[in-house]
Amino acid sequence: MKEKMDIFIGPCVLESEKLALEVADFLVKELEPYKDKIQLNFKGSFDKANRSSIDSYRGPGIDAGLKILERVKKDYGLPTLTDFHSPEQADLVASVVDTLQVPAFLCRQTDIIVEGAKACKRYGGRLKVKKGQFLAPADTKNIVEKAANFISLENILLTERGTSFGYNNLIVDMASFQIMKSFGVKTIHDATHCVQMPGGLGKSTGGKRDQIFTLAKAAAAAGADGFFMEAHPDPEKALSDATSQLPLERVKELIDIILKIKEVV
Numbered sequence: 001m002k003e004k005m006d007i008f009i010g011p012c013v014l015e016s017e018k019l020a021l022e023v024a025d026f027l028v029k030e031l032e033p034y035k036d037k038i039q040l041n042f043k044g045s046f047d048k049a050n051r052s053s054i055d056s057y058r059g060p061g062i063d064a065g066l067k068i069l070e071r072v073k074k075d076y077g078l079p080t081l082t083d084f085h086s087p088e089q090a091d092l093v094a095s096v097v098d099t100l101q102v103p104a105f106l107c108r109q110t111d112i113i114v115e116g117a118k119a120c121k122r123y124g125g126r127l128k129v130k131k132g133q134f135l136a137p138a139d140t141k142n143i144v145e146k147a148a149n150f151i152s153l154e155n156i157l158l159t160e161r162g163t164s165f166g167y168n169n170l171i172v173d174m175a176s177f178q179i180m181k182s183f184g185v186k187t188i189h190d191a192t193h194c195v196q197m198p199g200g201l202g203k204s205t206g207g208k209r210d211q212i213f214t215l216a217k218a219a220a221a222a223g224a225d226g227f228f229m230e231a232h233p234d235p236e237k238a239l240s241d242a243t244s245q246l247p248l249e250r251v252k253e254l255i256d257i258i259l260k261i262k263e264v265v
Helices: 016-028 062-076 087-094 108-124 139-149 175-183 209-222 248-264
Strands: 006-012 038-043 078-082 099-102 126-130 156-159 165-167 169-171 186-188 227-232
Touching: 006 016, 006 169, 006 186, 006 248, 016 038, 016 062, 016 227, 016 248, 062 078, 062 087, 087 099, 087 108, 087 186, 087 227, 099 108, 099 227, 108 139, 126 139, 139 156, 156 175, 175 186, 175 209, 186 209, 209 227, 227 248
Parallel strands: 006 038, 006 227, 038 078, 078 099, 099 126, 126 156, 156 186, 186 227
Antiparallel strands: 165 169
């Protein structure tokens, strides 16, 4: 039996329990035809600690956020994912969610990787690390080696989200998937963060939403094992990453295309 492909989808930040449940309900129903091919994971951040402006909305906080993720898991039976931002948060987060995500800017922080891996082993979870915008794909070998001291390679995921080569722009090197897979771990394409334009709007991040499909198709052909994407019922009104989130109603279309390309490859 073919292994299901991991798909991580949800709003950028947990704006409210109502929104989280609305998105989860939509995704479960909309992607039901693909249940034999994909493993749907619900994602949502309780804190966006790297906002461009100090005035930007960051989220409900760790306690309220984890309660929302617990509710999603209980009501819809979906595995969940969220970011954590310090070694001290790892154990609490791992006690609730199935996949702990290390944000890109923190991917070189040894204590975060180590405590995240330990917590994942303790609770049977997975550690998903976003490759920093400043890091070459070959350098993620060090991340894998740190985490592999505590959890198996099959529970480590590396995520490609683009590299910064110039002002307010990110470029995805499609060779990253082959390079990072060579370390014995699965690779994930971050379909929405890779189209961001960091600081592109001055006090907020810009984005090239029209490129999401193009890059996701290329990543599927290049060998990405799974996909991460942020989706919102009304992206323009989202409290975070409004310029790069995918409209919720287009998720099924993108998943369908990705699966067809993976079949051909």
